[in-house]
Amino acid sequence: MEYRHLGRSGIKVSELSLGSWVTFHNQVGIDSAIESMSAAYEAGVNFFDNAENYASGLSEEVMGAALKKLGWRRGSYLVSTKFFWGINETPNEKNTLNRKYLIEGINGSLKRLGLDYVDLIFCHRPDSTTPIEETVWAMHNILEWGKALYWGTSEWSAAEIMAAIEIAERHHLHKPVMEQPQYNMFVRNRVEVEYARLFKDYGIGATTWSPLASGLLTGKYNNGIPEGSRGNLPGYEWLRDQLTNQNAITKVKQLQVIAAELGTTMAQMALAWCLKNPNVSTVITGASRVEQVRDNMKALAVVDKLTPDAMQQIGSIISGNDTLR
Numbered sequence: 001m002e003y004r005h006l007g008r009s010g011i012k013v014s015e016l017s018l019g020s021w022v023t024f025h026n027q028v029g030i031d032s033a034i035e036s037m038s039a040a041y042e043a044g045v046n047f048f049d050n051a052e053n054y055a056s057g058l059s060e061e062v063m064g065a066a067l068k069k070l071g072w073r074r075g076s077y078l079v080s081t082k083f084f085w086g087i088n089e090t091p092n093e094k095n096t097l098n099r100k101y102l103i104e105g106i107n108g109s110l111k112r113l114g115l116d117y118v119d120l121i122f123c124h125r126p127d128s129t130t131p132i133e134e135t136v137w138a139m140h141n142i143l144e145w146g147k148a149l150y151w152g153t154s155e156w157s158a159a160e161i162m163a164a165i166e167i168a169e170r171h172h173l174h175k176p177v178m179e180q181p182q183y184n185m186f187v188r189n190r191v192e193v194e195y196a197r198l199f200k201d202y203g204i205g206a207t208t209w210s211p212l213a214s215g216l217l218t219g220k221y222n223n224g225i226p227e228g229s230r231g232n233l234p235g236y237e238w239l240r241d242q243l244t245n246q247n248a249i250t251k252v253k254q255l256q257v258i259a260a261e262l263g264t265t266m267a268q269m270a271l272a273w274c275l276k277n278p279n280v281s282t283v284i285t286g287a288s289r290v291e292q293v294r295d296n297m298k299a300l301a302v303v304d305k306l307t308p309d310a311m312q313q314i315g316s317i318i319s320g321n322d323t324l325r
């Protein structure tokens with residue numbers, strides 16, 4: 001495992017990390033979380049991604065219980081959480097980045113995770129109804145109180161991120177240092193085009209999500225939705241159109257030929273492809289069982305197989321507009 005600086009910040013994240021969206025609580029209980037997190041940690045993963053709204057707070061509880069049992073030294077790993085959608089129904093606690101919600105939110109997350117602080121906190125989506133200045137101040141205060149160490153955004157536009165940086169600079173506040181965008185072979189434009197200046201001029205780091213497009217880039221959806229897969233989970237019906245998108249599946253089949261020529265799997269090639277982008281600080285993987293964690297960690301060995309020639313072959317299949325979105 002190699003470790004990359006989170007943008008221009010001093011902290012280093014493992015190139016591959018492990019997240020808990022969909023899986024923790026729904027598919028992965030405390031024992032399997034311990035198994036998956038251990039396999040990842042043993043492979044060198046030092047970053048575990050979470051969010052307040054994953055399984056309405058229960059994903060944080062599962063991760064917290066697992067961390068307690070694992071008993072790792074706190075200095076050896078990083079945990080994140082994210083805020084926006086909320087888990088309570090009142091007017092000030094839903095779809096917002098207002099100060100009150102964020103302050104209450106971090107306290108609730110720390111309790112569920114059983115931690116004194118989280119390493120990274122993200123504003124999970126932009127909130128056009130709260131002044132960015134209010135959110136920047138709240139993030140700054142949370143960091144000053146030692147409840148989180150670094151803050152960033154997730155799926156904000158480049159303009160919104162620049163506005164937050166400018167406000168922070170004007171008032172000498174902690175600046176956002178990372179973004180969490182979707183990035184995979186089928187969703188590339190935001191990271192490769194829109195954020196180019198953020199990486200170059202502002203040193204923003206990227207913790208990227210859904211590297212396998214929810215499993216589509218493993219090839220498992222080539223012949224429909226298999227039993228026991230994410231595409232079959234109750235509550236995730238909205239993903240099915242994407243997972244059965246015929247244009248995408250045609251490309252997966254072409255990409256599988258390249259993976260076979262390189263002597264690797266489609267999933268490992270898709271993960272390694274994300275790692276080839278130097279602006280990506282860490283690729284957050286997801287896994288519903290420990291075997292997938294072990295399998296995905298092998299992507300590290302595939303990065304060197306992606307020669308300029310192989311990257312060009314892949315590029316010719318996925319070029320143009322994003323295949324998904």
Ligand SMILES: NC(=O)c1ccc[n+]([C@@H]2O[C@H](COP(=O)([O-])OP(=O)(O)OC[C@H]3O[C@@H](n4cnc5c(N)ncnc54)[C@H](OP(=O)(O)O)[C@@H]3O)[C@@H](O)[C@H]2O)c1
Pocket residue numbers: 018019020021022023027049050124154155180181208209210211212213214215218220228229230231267284285286287288289292293295296
């Ligand atoms: N900031 C955001 O808005 C945001 C949004 C989404 C995700 N995230 C973060 O990013 C993390 C990763 O996202 P993701 O879970 O969507 O990642 P992904 O890699 O695109 O999908 C992971 C899913 O693919 C399947 N899979 C994984 N490895 C496999 C393998 N080797 N062979 C076959 N199937 C495999 C599993 O689903 P099944 O086995 O159940 O089919 C697994 O749960 C999340 O946990 C979360 O921390 C952030």
